[in-house]
Amino acid sequence: MKKFLALVLASIMCLSLAACAAKTDGDGDKEEAKGSVYYLNFKPESDQAWQDLAKTYTEKTGVPVKVLTAASGEYNNTLIAEMDKKDAPTMFQVGNQGALKTWGDFCYDLSDTDFYKEMTTDDFNLKGENGEVLAAGYCYEAFGIIVNKALLAKAGYDLSDIKDFDSLKKVADDIHARAAELGFDAFSSAGLDSSSSWRFSGHLANMPLYYAFRDDNVTAQPAEIKGTYLENYKNIWDLYITDSATTGADLVAATGDMSTAEFKEGKACFYQNGTWEYAGLIEAGLKAEDLAMIPIYCGVDGEEKAGLCCGTENCWSVNKNASEEDIKATLDFMYWVVTSEEGTTLLAEQFGPCPFKNAKEPENVFFAQANKYIEEGNYVVTWAFNYTPAVDNWRAGVVDALAQYTAGKGEWDAVKTAFVDGWATQYAGENG
Amino acid sequence: MKKKRDYTAFNSNLIRRPIKRCVWLFLLPTFAAFCIGFLYPFAKGLFLSFCKYITTRNWQWVGIDNYIKAIKDPSFLHAFWYTALFAIVSLIFINLLAFMIAYALTQGIKGSNLFRTVFFMPNLIGGIVLGYIWSLIFDGILTKFGTSLLLETKYGFWGLIILMCWQQVGYMMIIYIAGLQSVPESLHEAAKIDGASKWQTLIHVTLPNMMPSITICTFLTLTNSFKLFDQNLALTDGRPFQMVNGQTIKTTEMLALNIVNSFNENLTNRGVGQAKAVIFFVLVAAIGLIQLRATRSKEVQQ
Numbered sequence: 001m002k003k004f005l006a007l008v009l010a011s012i013m014c015l016s017l018a019a020c021a022a023k024t025d026g027d028g029d030k031e032e033a034k035g036s037v038y039y040l041n042f043k044p045e046s047d048q049a050w051q052d053l054a055k056t057y058t059e060k061t062g063v064p065v066k067v068l069t070a071a072s073g074e075y076n077n078t079l080i081a082e083m084d085k086k087d088a089p090t091m092f093q094v095g096n097q098g099a100l101k102t103w104g105d106f107c108y109d110l111s112d113t114d115f116y117k118e119m120t121t122d123d124f125n126l127k128g129e130n131g132e133v134l135a136a137g138y139c140y141e142a143f144g145i146i147v148n149k150a151l152l153a154k155a156g157y158d159l160s161d162i163k164d165f166d167s168l169k170k171v172a173d174d175i176h177a178r179a180a181e182l183g184f185d186a187f188s189s190a191g192l193d194s195s196s197s198w199r200f201s202g203h204l205a206n207m208p209l210y211y212a213f214r215d216d217n218v219t220a221q222p223a224e225i226k227g228t229y230l231e232n233y234k235n236i237w238d239l240y241i242t243d244s245a246t247t248g249a250d251l252v253a254a255t256g257d258m259s260t261a262e263f264k265e266g267k268a269c270f271y272q273n274g275t276w277e278y279a280g281l282i283e284a285g286l287k288a289e290d291l292a293m294i295p296i297y298c299g300v301d302g303e304e305k306a307g308l309c310c311g312t313e314n315c316w317s318v319n320k321n322a323s324e325e326d327i328k329a330t331l332d333f334m335y336w337v338v339t340s341e342e343g344t345t346l347l348a349e350q351f352g353p354c355p356f357k358n359a360k361e362p363e364n365v366f367f368a369q370a371n372k373y374i375e376e377g378n379y380v381v382t383w384a385f386n387y388t389p390a391v392d393n394w395r396a397g398v399v400d401a402l403a404q405y406t407a408g409k410g411e412w413d414a415v416k417t418a419f420v421d422g423w424a425t426q427y428a429g430e431n432g
Numbered sequence: 433m434k435k436k437r438d439y440t441a442f443n444s445n446l447i448r449r450p451i452k453r454c455v456w457l458f459l460l461p462t463f464a465a466f467c468i469g470f471l472y473p474f475a476k477g478l479f480l481s482f483c484k485y486i487t488t489r490n491w492q493w494v495g496i497d498n499y500i501k502a503i504k505d506p507s508f509l510h511a512f513w514y515t516a517l518f519a520i521v522s523l524i525f526i527n528l529l530a531f532m533i534a535y536a537l538t539q540g541i542k543g544s545n546l547f548r549t550v551f552f553m554p555n556l557i558g559g560i561v562l563g564y565i566w567s568l569i570f571d572g573i574l575t576k577f578g579t580s581l582l583l584e585t586k587y588g589f590w591g592l593i594i595l596m597c598w599q600q601v602g603y604m605m606i607i608y609i610a611g612l613q614s615v616p617e618s619l620h621e622a623a624k625i626d627g628a629s630k631w632q633t634l635i636h637v638t639l640p641n642m643m644p645s646i647t648i649c650t651f652l653t654l655t656n657s658f659k660l661f662d663q664n665l666a667l668t669d670g671r672p673f674q675m676v677n678g679q680t681i682k683t684t685e686m687l688a689l690n691i692v693n694s695f696n697e698n699l700t701n702r703g704v705g706q707a708k709a710v711i712f713f714v715l716v717a718a719i720g721l722i723q724l725r726a727t728r729s730k731e732v733q734q
Binding site for chain 2: 077101194414422
């Protein structure tokens, strides 16, 4: 009996090995003739939409399109692993300068393609040293302070009462002081758990970076920063952690879900986040007419004319090392996505406004607001944090210092050190 | 009655010989799996530790540069000493506790089996889950005092010790119970007749006869501590940090986590992470072998 079992087990193993081998053969067959597309998508929430779109395209043209979606937060690791394979992705994302440094050698110059000619702006594209278009920003996003106007009215204020940092602080301080009576507080919790901390080490930190870079006309990744506007960063951070129901050491492990829930349940009037939150807020029962997004004010001169922070980390690149047919198939697919009915619908639904001639208007009110600020002549706060060297590392350092400061265990100087010295260290590490 | 020889029986030579001849066929799947899953990655990893690379196909030979960088990296050195300290402290605590519980549970008290099961159970929970649950427990207590697990190194250290004790004591206890039960009753009786106290019996009779269990338990706890990764990641992820001369030191980061971090954080420096991993392998292998030899020599032949 034992011998028989051993035989069965051995044959199962042989079979499974054979099965693996057979599978690779199958993959090889597909690659004939016209070339194929392999898209590595990095937004798990839009995976299904891409899979459906890929199917539609294949039905229409016969060109096989494979879409693989990396698990949340695993995009970089997945990209490295996939790029190592023989059938590497032909189309992938390069989100910022740091990524361009790593993956620039893999990027095909898009400037001569039909796809590129459909674009309406160069603002969100990432370029190489000689001006070649290496990554094309296919949509943009905006962040700021999301306001529940209904609650604001309940407290006796209106959006027009908030024009700069001082007026924001006045309103927030007043709401916080009357929190018990009103039943809600000013800001939702500024948690420093990793599910929430990126809002501050990434997005909020954009404010001091943006103003410093604007002063110095920075157009490439700087080796070091001075931290001129860190006092402003402190202003707004202090406001977040004072005028809120959750303060002090409790914030160290507070999560993003907690903060979102507070805003959704009407327990907080202000919530710093971006356009991507819109669908979730509407689903939770908030009304579109009650929602608004205002710029992040932090006490910089002339900030009454600030707009929302607009930018993107969604940039498509085409793999230069893919075969010629595959590159052509990929470019055709990209062109189709930004021109066809199906493609533009997907982009508008999943990503909001897109810089293409045939793009559709999204429903999201936050984007309407971003555009309104621009139309009124306010300046766009661009995503200066896209220059951050070794971004995860740098942010981790800032978050840790912020946590110490917030819990009352450390000084603000430590945040400065993490911010300024940390930048220089990470830059040296990445370029040394 | 004389037993008739059955030439068609399964264990007869007639059947066995052809099977024996096919020994390589039976070994092949496991051997192939071993090559694919261990030998090849190990060899390639060793090779890549001498290279600069982003994807493993496009490498560039840089010699021992990576090793020099790895040894000079202050975060790596910090992680090494921190891990060593952790290993020693957890070795002592886990083994003492496990032995004490095992001893108590072999004294014939009521419900021993229930206790054994309960103590063993934490071992069945995965490290990541444990880490997050314990971080909730610790933070729940510490926030009452206006602090958090992530704010002070000492909390992170002792938190991890408590977690590891909770998880591993049950497993080591099972091994110690087996060891305690294997000591022949006659030795205990002889000691009793000679007038030895309970304590003397334990030290001079029971313990020397349990050396195999002690060997295996110290070996397991020591290497477990050195290789610890998921609990470390989930509990503190290296926080709090410290800025020393512009370098960020993650004060509760252990070796394995440090290697993974340096591998992922800076894509242009993956070779250094690889070099660290090779050093780590040599270290763990060496410690394991030395330790095994040291305790083996104390074993008593029954």
